[in-house]
Amino acid sequence: MPTKYKGTSREVLALDTFIKLARCFASVQAQVLPHLQRDFGLTESQFAVLEAVLHLGPLSPGHLCQKILRSGSNVTTVVDNLERDGLVTRERHETDRRIQMVSLTEHGRTVITGALPAHVARIAEALTVLSNDEQLVLGRICRKLGIALAPA
Template sequence: MPSRHSGSPREVLALDAFVKLARAATTVTGRLNQRLQQDHDLTESQLGVLEALFHLGPMPQSELCRKILRSGSNVTTVVDNLERAGLVRRAAQDDDRRVRVVQLTTEGRRVIERVFPLHAGRVTELMGTLTRDEQRELGRLCRKLGLATAAADPED
């Protein structure tokens, strides 16, 4: 027989909220990824990199890591694939030869200029099931939660 598992009301509430958060994020990003792949042959990570370069200009991979919240080895992989697709280029930085500055190619810029507005439109459409006040409140709660979590255990 399946197992009983009550837990304190505090735990039940926290688990319930967490599960809903995780599922909402999975569902929404899942649907966005689907369209991204079908319509533009891009993954979410690739879009994230192109978007960062588009809005903030060329930057070293180490900075990309911080912007997209991914590990260094992951950024290497994603940039590899974007480079193979001809959408970005790695350039040397004279004053520090460890650094590889990632920049959009002409083709990359063309792609992100076309895709970003469409993507933003889809996000807006999906989030539109919440009122503006609800979107603001969701943003506030997520920001509070995310910041506190990132700040927790800086020593581990």
């Protein structure tokens, strides 16, 4: 049992569960992110932004915020770097000029469509340790917890 904390049994169970959740997530990330970086020069957040724009079309920083679960100021930074590297462009919304729209450049589209299958394959590879049933159960419980805690 990883937990050294003395508390109620309810607390010990929750902490123990959460520690396993955190370690398992970290393990998958460690399995997967270095390749994204080395093979495609993309950080996790850069990948997330490109993937969102690929699948949803041009998005504002505000929408990207919600999609990638990061703060607005962080999205600004990540998009800055993607723009500098020529993977996305920013354009003001025509009718509401407070809003910026982030779009893929041709190069950006090429990069993300190249990186995506390899990235998915690595995730699938990492999860092969679990049976289909285990993956389904894991997904169901995570979904329940995630939805219950989702902001608003």
